Amino acid sequence: MSDMLVRKLEYFTRLSGEDKRVLKRASEGKIRRFGARVDVIREGEAPEHVNLVLSGWACRYKYLEDGRRQIMSYFVPGDTCDLGVFLLRSMDHSIGTLTAVTMAEVSREAVLEMTGNHSRVSNALWWSTLVAEAVQREWVVNIGQRTAFERIGHLLCEIFIRLRCVGLTTDASCEFPITQAELGEATGLSTVHVNRTLQELRGSNLIVLRDKVLTIPDLAALQRASMFSPNYLHLDREGAHFDANDL
Amino acid sequence: MSDMLVRKLEYFTRLSGEDKRVLKRASEGKIRRFGARVDVIREGEAPEHVNLVLSGWACRYKYLEDGRRQIMSYFVPGDTCDLGVFLLRSMDHSIGTLTAVTMAEVSREAVLEMTGNHSRVSNALWWSTLVAEAVQREWVVNIGQRTAFERIGHLLCEIFIRLRCVGLTTDASCEFPITQAELGEATGLSTVHVNRTLQELRGSNLIVLRDKVLTIPDLAALQRASMFSPNYLHLDREGAHFDANDL
């Protein structure tokens, strides 16, 4: 079940059988199923556990008073929503689903157990948190500096690579269940402009996007066109010195 | 010296004398002085310690290939630049000064000592990290959804409040040594447009900004005008249940 998480963490360091068991146990607590476009937790509420996405897509978002919505992060399988949340009394944003989603609720105790007694697992989880922060920063760069074309291209590169890390791509394709409106909310663009920009990307043969399936025939080309560098995802086993030696 | 940090952390929880001593010790290691507009660490380099700003302003930034620069965070006294950095092999962004800056280099060992053996200090430091993340997310909202007017207003509110937390404001004023160009790099606006927007803010009597001094005559009004809510700064002593009881 938590295969995706293990798979992702091994981009940082090799985990031992025991490490994997610990992770598995933590993610086999309470499982919740959500429909599409449903809130998991809302701004103002008190966080009670860490949410781990097992399947489906979710997002972190915030409404402005006037109804505009900004999506601040996408969550795909293997992603955790804030390891540290329960230090805070109340959420400053909401988490909602985009598609139908299953989530594991990881309790405070389970997190403390992992971070306190299993240092390799702890390091790997902190690494994933640091990467999530780096992604957040990259979004600032993306929205702040890039044109619509680069911006959407960049986002597609990021998502594709993140999905590939957890085995959710086949060759050059992946599921992409996000509507154009939601893409707009994530990139700070209007729906209409997202639509036109996607057509441009299609016209340049950089992407194929139909029926909720995204194909990137030449990832390197898309990366170039959108000035994407994967360095901020820190996928080159930077924690190799922590490697477990049992297989 | 680390007064600012202690002062900031006490917005989360009350620290004991011992806690403060531990923090003081950690920030009294190597002190470095930088001139204005100088890099502290560059993208691609390996982080070796946590930087704690003692005085002056710094920022986190990234260049795009074509020379555009995005500032992703501002650092003011009391701010630490990434508690977890040394889990990563290389920086995915740079940190540079805006004014002359003094920084304390907090060693990996000092961080481990604080987080491992002093749980209240550890919690407080993690809280400050979580707040920094919340700020990062808010910048996405800011750049993604708000107009130039709201965007700059929002940023000024945030900075003013952060400075007030560490005692760097007097009444309605604070030092504000940021150039218009740097404001533009942080908000994703051109210098020219920043200039015009500042004039609008002045014209609405929401701010006075002259000679590197910012005055916000009516903070509540500026907050309203820029749809600013301080909730994401989590300043209402959310860790009060960890309070030390000695004074």
Next chain:
DNA sequence: CGTCCCCTTGAATGAAGTCAATACGCGTGG
């Protein structure tokens, strides 16, 4: 068959960027 959601398109508008020139303060060196 109608409704709803999502995608698409066109035309008009608007916010912000670009280019270019000018102004101002400040330090340096003649």
Next chain:
DNA sequence: CCACGCGTATTGACTTCATTCAAGGGGACG
């Protein structure tokens, strides 16, 4: 002391990227 250069702030005119408004098309589903 003044001239010069430099970085920062300001202004005007023009352009462009993106938004808004409005309408139409297509598929899924009851």
